Every structure is written in C-alpha cells, then in structure tokens.
C-alpha cells in the first residue's frame with residue numbers, strides 16, 4: 001500500500017488558484033453571498049484544501065441574468081463562429097491538462113492516472129466533438145407538404161440552460177452539460193456539487209480565456225436545496241439539465257414542472273454484468289474487476305451485479321476476488337496507485353453501511369472494511385465482493401456507489417436476462433459470450449441505454465449516453481444530446497398569394 005503522505009503543495013494549489021471565490025459569473029470569478037461557507041476536503045488525507053462562500057439565490061439570479069444577456073449575441077453567432085471559439089476552448093483545456101488532472105484528483109481522490117488518462121482527455125475530446133458538431137445540425141428539407149405552402153424547420157437554441165452536476169466525474173459532467181448546450185447557441189449556468197467545484201471553475205476560466213463571450217458559461221457553487229432548486233425553478237431558465245441520483249432527479253423534475261421547462265435527467269444506475277457459460281472467463285474476470293472498481297465504483301455505469309451462468313460461477317467468484325485483492329489502494333498522487341479513496345468519509349460510511357447490512361443474508365468473500373493502517377485518515381474502502389445476496393435485497397437493488405460487486409449464479413439464458421432487467425434502473429449493462437446469438441439477444445432484450453458486448457465501461461463522444469427506466473431520460477454526448485438542446489420551429493409560407501385561401505371556406509362559407 002502506498003503512503004498517503006501530507007497534502008503537499010504539488011497536489012494542486014486550490015486556495016491560490018481559486019482565491020477569488022467559487023462562483024464564475026459574466027466572465028469573472030466571484031464570491032458567493034449566501035452567508036455560509038463550505039470546505040473542500042481531500043478525501044485521501046481528510047485535510048481541508050479550500051474554503052469558499054456558497055452561492056445563494058442572489059448569486060443564481062446574477063448568473064442567470066448574465067446568461068440571459070449573453071444569449072442574444074451567442075445565439076446570433078454563426079455556427080462557424082461558435083465552432084471556432086469552441087476549438088480554441090479545447091486547445092486551452094489541452095494546454096492546462098495537468099492542472100485539470102491534479103485539481104480533479106485532489107477534490108475527488110481519483111488516482112492521477114485516471115484523471116490524466118480518462119477524465120481530462122475525455123473532456124477535451126468532448127469539447128472538440130461539439131466544436132465540430134456546432135456546424136452540423138441537420139434537419140428535414142423544406143417541402144410543399146400542403147400543396148399551397150412551403151414548410152421548413154428551424155432548429156433554434158432554447159435560451160438559458162440551468163445545469164446541475166454530481167461529484168463523481170465533476171469535469172466530465174460539466175463538459176457533458178456545457179458543450180452541447182453552447183454548441184447549439186444556448187448559454188449556461190452550471191451548478192457543480194458543492195464538494196467538487198474546482199475543475200468546473202477551471203473550465204469556465206478556460207472558456208473565457210479562449211474567447212467565449214462573457215456570460216455564455218457561468219458557475220454557481222451552492223447547495224442543492226438552495227442554489228440548485230433556485231436555478232431549476234428560475235423563470236428565466238428555459239431548460240434544466242440534471243445529472244445525479246434518481247431521488248434528487250424526481251425532486252428536480254417536480255420543481256421544474258412549476259415553470260414548464262424542458263427537463264433532461266441523467267440519473268442513477270445498477271448495471272448488470274451477464275456472463276454466459278461460453279464466455280472467455282479471463283476476459284470476464286478482468287472486465288468485472290475494472291468495471292466494478294473504476295473511479296472507486298463511483299460510476300453510474302459501473303458493473304455492480306454480476307450474473308454468472310452456473311458452470312462458470314465458482315471459478316468466476318474465486319478469480320474475481322483474487323484479482324480484486326491485487327488492486328493497490330493508495331494515495332491518488334503516488335505512482336503505482338490503482339484505487340483511491342471514495343469521494344468523502346460520508347460516502348465511505350454509506351458504502352460500509354450497505355455491506356454491513358448485507359452480512360445478515362449474504363457472504364462477503366473479500367473486502368468489506370476500511371483498510372486502516374497508513375490509509376486510516378482517508379476515505380478508503382477495500383474492493384469488496386459479495387455472494388449469496390437474494391435478488392430482492394438492498395445490495396442487489398440499490399445503487400451503492402462504491403467498490404462493491406455482488407455476484408449471483410443463474411441457470412438458463414432466459415433467467416440471466418430476466419435477472420439483469422430486475423431492478424428499477426436501466427442505464428448500462430454488459431453481456432459476455434462468444435456466441436453472437438446470445439450477445440445479440442442480450443443487446444435486444446436488456447432494457448438499458450447502453451449494452452456492452454465483451455467489455456464494460458468505455459464511452460465515446462460520438463455515441464449517446466443516457467438511461468432507460470428510473471435512470472432518466474435524454475442523452476448526453478453525441479449528436480442526439482446536441483439536438484436536445486435545441487427546439488424545432490415550423491415555418492410555413494403561403495405560396496398562393498390569394499387573399500381568400502381555399503381552407504377559409506371552413507370558417508366563413510363555401511361560396
């Protein structure tokens with residue numbers, strides 16, 4: 001195990017770099033005016049690394065006003081102009097990649113290799129993708145559908161988008177929310193999770209430095225019930241885009257209904273990992289450990305329920321537990337660390353609670369405790385594998401959001417697919433087999449927004465990400481998400497030049 005070490009200055013100098021506050025409004029950093037402060041804690045050490053003033057309703061109002069003011073000019077820019085600015089934005093983030101990686105690892109406890117090789121390049125790719133997509137909104141061709149008129153469709157931006165993001169991938173979630181919205185000509189007010197504001201602030205700063213006009217990207221960092229709800233319910237916010245838990249998503253949808261705005265919800269997940277008896281066992285074991293432990297299991301698509309067909313079940317459990325035990329927990333900034341802490345001590349205790357309650361009816365094969373020793377001050381939890389849990393039990397049904405994999409056996413293919421579908425969630429799933437008919441069936445019949453075949457986790461900017469069932473509605477990334485940040489207008493022009501149109505007879509006589 002690696003030593004967590006002291007919070008050395010080389011981690012990321014958050015106090016210095018975000019000295020002017022954790023709000024970003026109209027192109028400038030600002031302090032929150034709620035009268036309350038919040039402290040960002042390094043989950044690897046438990047040390048305070050940045051204290052800031054939380055946003056209140058007035059700060060949200062100021063950010064929404066700035067976004068409204070910027071909307072006319074930004075929406076009126078040509079797609080080419082928006083695209084150019086966004087390409088520069090991608091370049092500025094790429095120049096500052098190491099800063100982004102360190103800030104993300106500091107506030108989340110992610111191993112630096114994950115921030116450097118996944119979060120940051122993924123976000124840069126996302127900005128570059130939407131910079132290109134800005135010039136490629138497509139629509140139906142104009143036509144004479146009534147015979148007497150020419151119809152065409154205008155795809156227009158919606159206005160100010162109020163976005164709310166979670167703490168597990170703060171940079172990527174900010175990118176997924178901001179980029180499709182501004183590519184389409186909207187302006188954005190983003191509320192990051194209060195525990196992880198640093199990379200959203202760096203992102204807004206990079207947008208401004210790249211020449212994206214002031215007010216197009218604004219950040220308000222406050223609590224969910226105060227700043228979040230005020231943003232969601234704001235009458236000048238035309239669309240709410242939320243990523244977070246299903247419970248909060250329900251509340252967000254209810255608040256947004258008060259002003260009848262468009263709502264985009266990316267919610268929780270409980271991804272099944274279905275291993276058929278002809279699968280490559282090596283590949284499935286490696287895939288299960290990587291898919292369950294990425295980001296310390298705090299991933300909405302993480303593999304959480306492995307269903308393994310009986311002939312492979314015993315070997316899968318034994319080998320997966322053995323591989324989990326080789327994963328090196330340690331300080332996120334130390335070379336050689338595979339797995340960091342959870343995002344907070346509260347999240348670690350929540351995960352431990354799920355595992356402890358499961359002991360009454362299930363077996364903890366490996367893990368199931370905090371490591372202690374040199375890592376005791378951090379929010380660490382050992383990779384955990386559970387067997388024997390009933391299908392209707394909490395660890396099988398609820399989102400744990402930690403490094404915990406439940407493994408259960410199944411008999412027939414029908415049973416495996418039925419079990420995979422048997423939770424309220426439907427965000428992602430994977431199927432493991434060498435038989436294309438089996439994997440094809442799994443792809444068709446598992447009700448989830450993404451089904452991987454013989455892999456679990458990879459994402460690409462070109463493809464949509466979003467849930468079925470209680471995992472939400474709407475898509476992030478891809479041209480599909482771009483379209484969600486636009487509204488369609490039908491423009492219908494009379495071609496006859498007649499004062500009395502034929503259809504008027506239905507209103508004032510048929511002479």
Ligand code: NAD
Pocket residue numbers: 164165166167168169173191192193194222223224225227228229232243244245246248249251252266267268269299300399401427465466467471472476
């Ligand atoms: P959360 O729901 O607790 O919080 C998400 C955000 O909502 C935070 O910014 C929070 O401050 C804010 N919030 C809380 N209460 C609010 C309210 N009443 N009104 C408005 N905003 C409010 O989620 P979390 O714990 O930060 O993140 C983990 C969750 O996010 C998991 O359920 C995970 O599956 C989900 N997630 C989903 C996706 C996806 O793409 N579907 C991606 C990442 C995370």
